[in-house]
Amino acid sequence: MTTAGLPARIDAYPTRRIAGYGVRPGRPLPFGATPVPGGINFSVHSGPATRAWLVLFAPGGREPLAELEFPQVFRVGGVFAMTVFGLDEENLEYGFRVDGPFDPARGDRFDATAVLTDPYARLISGRDVWGAPPDRDRPCPHRSRLVRDDFDWEDDAPPRIPDEDLIVYELHVRGFTRHPSAGVSAPGTYAGLREKIPYLKELGVNCVELMPVFEFDEHANPRSDPATGRPLCDYWGYSTVGFFAPKAGYAATGHLGMQADEFKTLVKELHAAGIEIVLDVVFNHTAEGNENGPVISFRGLDNATYYMLTPAGEYYNFSGTGNTVNCNHPVVRGFILDCLRHWVAEYHIDGFRFDLAAILDRAPDGTPLANPPLLEQLAHDPVLGHCKLIAEAWDAAGLYEVGTFPSYGRWAEWNGKYRDTVRRFLKGDAGTVGELATRVVGSPDLYTGRGTTASVNFVTAHDGFTLHDLVSYNDKHNEANGEGNADGANDNHSWNCGVEGPTEDPDILRLRMRQMKNAMAILLTSQGVPMLLAGDELARTQHGNNNTYCQDNELSWTDWTLRGTHAELHRFVRRLIAFRRAHPVLRRPCHPGAEVTWHGVRAGEPDWSESGRLLAVTRSSDDEQIYVAMNTHWEFHDLELPSPREGGVWHLVADTAAEHPDDIRVPGDEQPLTVPGRYRIAPRSTVILIARN
Incomplete structure (x- = not known):
């Protein structure tokens, strides 16, 4: 029978x-x-x-x-x-x-x-x-x-890239290939992203961090564009409906119910290309909102267990979205653990970035816990043993834990202090040299005992200006979001280089290009884990909108014609990534000691004063020496270079002020300096040298 x-x-x-x-x-x-x-x-x-x-x-x-x-x-x-x-x-x-x-x-x-x-x-x-x-x-x-467990992984194995070797690339699944110029067969889907894997390999990144792919409702936004009347949407997806389910609307086969297989195929092909995949996950709130929101799941099953409630039964709102998940309740902890184990076991995910992760260490009454059980469980869970765990170490209620997030020897953090310091230095703010020095060597003031890989360094991310807009706008321009330009951050530390927004002034355009190269040069020569925002290497613009959470249109999509328009920047970033990957001295997991020396205009004499706007650093190992000079001053300086090791000669790797194609060399093809021991650095530029025999 x-x-x-x-x-x-x-x-x-x-x-x-x-x-x-x-x-x-x-x-x-x-x-x-x-x-x-x-x-x-x-x-x-x-x-x-x-x-x-x-x-x-x-x-x-x-x-x-x-x-x-x-x-x-x-x-x-x-x-x-x-x-x-x-x-x-x-x-x-x-x-x-x-x-x-x-x-x-x-x-x-x-x-x-x-x-x-x-x-x-x-x-x-x-x-x-x-x-x-x-x-x-x-x-x-x-x-x-239900989903059938019949996918053939063909002995897929996670790359398990050491943290210090990671180069993270944050992208939006739909936005990366939705633009007509993407040239893929299934735009805006997991399948479309698969077709861009050769591009990712060519660029040199080895880890993609996907913005939310758990099922969400893109129709949840009630606002409209005030200029066009066009309905806006929940484009980013930070409002989860189903935590165990891949977003069907991101799958070319979603209408057939095959989104799980399509997403698994993406993971398998990324791994085959040597690229890890990290998911941006949102456990701090759900799509049910406040008491006026829809009843979807948790509210109707056990509202008092799943959400943080005030003594009067109202919702605490540490997330800024109407509700806050009661993450350290035992039942909810079990749910979160089951969810992450599911994505690791069933989808072979390599790591997770936790949105507004400071909420994950709050007690049911909102008080920060000294020893939050959820974070400890995640750090020591056997199924998650090889996963990257990355915290956005703040929340929307003012709890800021960059450098103090409970790590249990496992957690890394988005280093918001790195972002702010580099931005302020680039725009020429006074008094930033000392803190910049700390940030580019892995922020030992924040991560002593945890190593440089606890710091995920970034200058831009999905939330805020793109790199192009960081050097093109002084102020946000979010009118299209339908919130009267009140949404989005105001403290962007940006500088428009002289004109707000688009311009045809060739001098301003060259300065903007130089500033973008400066940002990338500093990021990719800093110790820690660098993270790039997708499209920054192409100078992608959002026209000054620093909060495109609701914009499913050309404002958010990657325009692939920019690869031709801004080929100079793309080439510069690609070669910088190759340079970083070629030189372990830039990727050391331990904070430096005597192997790092600091300089100013004169070798060995850094200017730590309030007025200082130039900093140079030499990193040395038994096998290599690299010198990086960062000048945010508006004047030229004649640099006295430190003496390389016996038999060594300084060779030029990159100069962001040099005209293309002399701005950067292929690794191994660097040219010796014409004047040994000295280099004239241009205003607002970065120079990278390497010592060779």
């Missing part, structure tokens, strides 16, 4: 019938929907609930096929579990209804009429094609689905 084509088992039979389906008591773990011999096991946690129903749908069907109430004897503790027989897992959508007290002052917001998304759903339907008009009247707009 067989059931549904599977070998019969003594325990694979129903013990009763509910709504026409054979069922039996289910297993409480794992949570979610799990195929078992002859059926599917459904398990959902809802501690204070009094009743619960499993709601079954045909794919795309408006009305349920059936609703199966969980018998009370099928409940184990706070978990409702039931095995249902005779279901076709590939042609099934489901959700849950849960009843219980509605008492917001006590934190309970049960609504038995709402069909809830399974928080453990491996796939979610309803937003299968990006931008397709949603059916807002459909019961349970985000329906849960």
